Amino acid sequence: MLASLLLNGNDMMNLTVNIGMAKFQNPVAVASGTFGHAEKYYDLAEVKKLGAVVPKTVTLNAREGNPPRRIVETPSGMLNAIGIENPGADGFIRDKLPPLQKIGVPLIISILGHTDEEFVTLAEKFQGRENVSALELNLSCPNLGKKTLVAQDPEATRRVVAAVKKNSRLPVIAKLSPNVTDIAVIARAAEEAGADAVSLINTFSAMVIDVRKRRSVLGNFTGGLSGPAIRPMAVYMVYQAAQKVKIPIIAMGGIMTADDALQFILAGATMVAVGTANFINPRSPVEVLEGIKMYMSKNKVTDIKEIIGSLRTGEAKKQETRSREGNTDAER
Amino acid sequence: MPKLQNIYRVVSNEKLCPRFYRLCFDAPSIVRKVQPGQFVHIRARDGLEPFFRRPFSVCRAQKYVEIFYEVVGPGTGVLSLKKKGDPLDVLGPVGRPFDMPPPGIKQVVMIAGGIGVAPFLILSDVLKKKKKLELVLLYGGRTKGHVFNMKEFRSNGCAAHVATDDGSVGTRGRVDKLFAKINPDPKTTFIYTCGPNPMMAAAQKFARQHGIRGQAACEEVMACALGACLGCSIRTTKGFRTVCYDGPVFDLDEVIFDS
Numbered sequence: 229m230l231a232s233l234l235l236n237g238n239d240m241m242n243l244t245v246n247i248g249m250a251k252f253q254n255p256v257a258v259a260s261g262t263f264g265h266a267e268k269y270y271d272l273a274e275v276k277k278l279g280a281v282v283p284k285t286v287t288l289n290a291r292e293g294n295p296p297r298r299i300v301e302t303p304s305g306m307l308n309a310i311g312i313e314n315p316g317a318d319g320f321i322r323d324k325l326p327p328l329q330k331i332g333v334p335l336i337i338s339i340l341g342h343t344d345e346e347f348v349t350l351a352e353k354f355q356g357r358e359n360v361s362a363l364e365l366n367l368s369c370p371n372l373g374k375k376t377l378v379a380q381d382p383e384a385t386r387r388v389v390a391a392v393k394k395n396s397r398l399p400v401i402a403k404l405s406p407n408v409t410d411i412a413v414i415a416r417a418a419e420e421a422g423a424d425a426v427s428l429i430n431t432f433s434a435m436v437i438d439v440r441k442r443r444s445v446l447g448n449f450t451g452g453l454s455g456p457a458i459r460p461m462a463v464y465m466v467y468q469a470a471q472k473v474k475i476p477i478i479a480m481g482g483i484m485t486a487d488d489a490l491q492f493i494l495a496g497a498t499m500v501a502v503g504t505a506n507f508i509n510p511r512s513p514v515e516v517l518e519g520i521k522m523y524m525s526k527n528k529v530t531d532i533k534e535i536i537g538s539l540r541t542g543e544a545k546k547q548e549t550r551s552r553e554g555n556t557d558a559e560r
Numbered sequence: 561m562p563k564l565q566n567i568y569r570v571v572s573n574e575k576l577c578p579r580f581y582r583l584c585f586d587a588p589s590i591v592r593k594v595q596p597g598q599f600v601h602i603r604a605r606d607g608l609e610p611f612f613r614r615p616f617s618v619c620r621a622q623k624y625v626e627i628f629y630e631v632v633g634p635g636t637g638v639l640s641l642k643k644k645g646d647p648l649d650v651l652g653p654v655g656r657p658f659d660m661p662p663p664g665i666k667q668v669v670m671i672a673g674g675i676g677v678a679p680f681l682i683l684s685d686v687l688k689k690k691k692k693l694e695l696v697l698l699y700g701g702r703t704k705g706h707v708f709n710m711k712e713f714r715s716n717g718c719a720a721h722v723a724t725d726d727g728s729v730g731t732r733g734r735v736d737k738l739f740a741k742i743n744p745d746p747k748t749t750f751i752y753t754c755g756p757n758p759m760m761a762a763a764q765k766f767a768r769q770h771g772i773r774g775q776a777a778c779e780e781v782m783a784c785a786l787g788a789c790l791g792c793s794i795r796t797t798k799g800f801r802t803v804c805y806d807g808p809v810f811d812l813d814e815v816i817f818d819s
Contacts, residue, residue, distance in 0.1 A: 264788030265805065266561075269654075274561045284790075292799050296818075299783055299791035304608040306783060310790045313800065456608055484608075507783040508603065508613065510562045510651065 241524055242531040245279070245498050247476055248399030248424030250361040252279040252334055252499065255532055256489070256517040259480045259503030260285055260338040260364065260403075261310065267327040274514050276333050279499060283320075283328060285338040285366045288346045290316035294371060295447035300436050305455025305482065306504060307434055309371040309448035312340060317353050325357070334361035336401065340369060344391045351396040363398045365389065368405035368430035370452045379405040379430070382417035389421035399424035401478060404469075406458070407433050411465045412472035419473045427478035427501070428469060429462045455504040456482040463491050470496025470537055484512055486519020493520075496537040562651060562786065570646045571624050573639075577705045579631045580675070581640050584624040585648050591621040593653055596683035597777055597809040600627065600652030601785035604638040614639070615782050615804070617678040617754070618653060620685065628678040628708070654785050656809050658683055658752060658775055660690075666748040667694045669774075670718075671763045673735055673755025674701060679777050681709055683752065684716040696742055697721065700735030700759065704728035736762040746771035751812060753777070761817035774812035778803050 243254035257280040264284070266275055275281065293313025300307045314320060317339075328335055337354050341347035347365060354360050365388060367379035378384045385402060392400050402418035404411055406429040415426045431452025436445045444450070462481020469477055479497030482504065483489050489500040505512040520532070529535055571584040590600065601613045614635040620626040631640050642648065658679070661668055668687060670680045677699055687693055695718040701707040702725050713720045721738045722730030731737050736759070742749070744766075751774030753763040760776050767774050780792040780803040787805025794803055795816040801807065 261790075262784070262788055264784075265786055269564060269786050270561045271563050284788075293790060293793065296793055296795065296800070297781060298793060299781055299789070301610065301612045301781070304611060306611060308783075308789070308791055313790050313793070455611065504783075507789060508611065510565055510784075510786070514561055 240530060241521060242533075243521070245476070245532060247362055247401065247478070247499070250334070250399045252361070254279040254517055254520075255493065255497075255499040256513055256520065257282055257336065257478065257499055257501040258506065258513050259501035260366070262503045262506040266331060272331050275331050277517065278333055278513055280334045280336050280361065281328065281331070282336045282338050282364060282501060283324065284314060285312050285340045285369065286314050286317050286320045286350065287312055287340050287342075288317055288350055290314065290319055297445060297447050300445045300451070302434075302436060302453065302455070303457060305453055305457030306507075307436055307446065307451040307453050308431070309446045309451035311371050311448060312369055317350055321353065321357075329357070329359045332359065335359050336362045336364050338364040338366050338403070340366040341388075344388055347388050347392050348395045351392045351398070351400075355397060360398065362401055362424070363392065363396060364401040364403050364427055365392060366403050366430075368403050370405070370407065370431060370433045370450070371448055373448075377405050377407070379403070379414055380408050382413055385414050385417045386421040389418050389423045393422040401425040401427050403430055404428040405430050406461065406465055406481075410468070412468045415469040415473045415477075419475050423475060425476040425478055425498070426469060426473065427480065429458070429465055429481045432458055432461070454482065456484055456488070458482050459488060459491075463495050466492050466497050467495040467539070483516065484509070486516045486523060489516045489520060490523055490535075493532070493536055494539045496539070498536055564654065565649070565651045567647045568650055570642045570644055570648050572644055573642045575640070576708055580629075580706065580708070581631070582619070582626060582628050583639065583642065584626050585650065587625045587650065590618070590625045590650070590653055591623070594618050594621045594625070594682070595653070595657035596686050597658035597679050598653040598655045599785075599808060600625065600650050601654065601782070602639065602651075603649040604635045606649075610634040610638065612781075612783055613651065613785065615779075615785060617777065617808075618682055619678040620681050622685075628675065630675045651785060655804060656807055658777070658809050661687075661693065661750045662773070664747060665750045666692065667696065667742070667745070667750070669696045669698060669742055669744075669749060669751045671735060671751060671753040671755070671759070672697065672699045673759035674706070676753075676755030676759070676777070677708065679754055680752065681712055684713060684718055688716045695719065698723075698735055698738040698741065700724070700738070700755070702726070734762070735759055736766070739766050744770040744772050750774055753812065757817045760815070764812050764815070764817065767812055775809050776812045776815050777808050778810060778815060779808065
């Protein structure tokens with residue numbers, strides 16, 4: 229009885245969200261680099277329930293990735309320095325894309341170029357392909373030995389986004405780095421250049437040291453921190469970006485549960501992506517989706533759009549102002 | 561979403577000697593499916609500490625699934641506290657299993673170091689059914705107390721030779737001291753090895769010297785176990801390969817063991 233009521237409730241709920249011209253049946257995606265070999269291991273009927281899948285970042289030419297060790301467990305999280313190991317765009321399109329297309333879930337293709345032209349070439353390769361709904365520009369991988377990431381420079385961000393937008397009919401999403409002073413500035417730059425959405429956050433640059441060997445644990449020396457350890461910082465960054473941009477935000481950063489995902493949605497995210505949690509609880513994307521539906525049904529929310537950015541800020545705003553004034557006093 | 565993730569019940573979790581345990585859990589679907597060399601990926605407990613699941617070779621799969629482990633950190637520490645009847649969140653079996661010995665092989669040599677003996681009990685359970693195969697186990701452990709399952713190996717028809725660091729049983733020294741016990745023939749001998757990298761490197765050197773083919777079951781810190789994150793890659797002659805998906809079993813000649 230209760231189950232049937234809930235089911236009816238679900239039927240009446242609208243979970244669809246839009247990124248540019250692309251429509252997704254619900255706001256829950258699987259984040260880049262955390263999903264593979266679905267055809268062999270996954271119940272594809274369950275995968276099909278999700279809003280979108282973002283496969284691992286593709287570069288123009290194949291990359292063999294960073295030397296081992298590539299990952300290390302940290303408190304409530306992990307550090308990785310995979311180094312965008314991938315077969316290159318043509319290899320990906322030949323071998324990896326067809327089984328993903330077969331699932332029937334919308335795909336957001338994550339691309340990374342080493343130049344603006346490479347980004348454009350990559351974008352062109354994915355035009356008009358079945359089930360490819362959008363492009364995510366990875367402007368923020370911390371593990372490629374670059375001194376500055378595109379997403380650390382508003383001008384570079386603007387340039388890359390504008391170049392791809394000019395040459396792509398697919399919606400363009402700029403994936404941003406948390407390793408910046410003010411992520412809202414970069415989000416604004418992406419929006420001004422025509423991005424259809426921003427996704428945040430990529431991983432935090434970080435390191436773990438083996439004190440016995442007096443060496444960094446990772447083969448790449450440094451890596452990117454992900455998992456629940458970074459979630460509160462990610463929620464704050466999404467909130468900050470949401471104050472400054474009108475385009476949708478796809479949020480990620482340590483989402484393990486529906487409650488985690490809802491924090492991002494209330495802070496202003498239109499979609500959420502589950503990443504690292506897939507390694508711990510591979511059912512988490514589906515559980516997050518079910519949990520969001522339960523929250524909506526319990527709170528009599530019929531359209532997900534009603535709760536996007538619906539954080540109540542009255543008292544908190546006053547608190548924030550007070551603490552800012554307090555700081556100013558102290559500085560004086 | 562994976563078809564292979566389930567909650568099972570712990571049947572027993574026996575301490576064999578300080579820090580070494582054997583855990584059995586009731587998972588008929590894994591017993592039916594698992595092949596020697598494959599592993600299961602266990603979440604030691606709900607919550608965020610320890611964060612990763614932990615991979616364990618399946619040691620035996622008869623009535624129950626058995627894993628054999630040493631407490632080396634927080635994951636295995638929590639696992640060692642499991643009691644009969646406790647739920648166990650298991651993903652598996654996954655990974656590339658051992659190949660069966662190629663045609664013409666008459667002598668199978670299993671070279672094990674420490675906890676690396678785990679996949680060889682299930683392997684010998686399968687290989688004993690093959691007629692005309694001579695099974696040899698070369699097994700190195702720290703002390704007499706660290707040498708396990710000898711009765712089971714012998715009842716599977718294995719000629720078992722043991723080396724211990726302190727000489728408390730068998731030959732004193734590392735397992736490579738036992739290489740002289742076998743009579744290798746490139747056409748009829750096949751090696752399987754599992755253990756610390758320096759030991760597997762010694763087995764590889766021995767195999768190359770004598771022109772013997774073989775396979776190695778490798779280990780690396782692992783996150784997804786499904787070939788998705790590419791975190792557990794090791795160096796091979798074919799480039800980086802994931803232990804969880806391309807392995808854990810690799811052709812012995814292919815692995816580049818870092819010293």
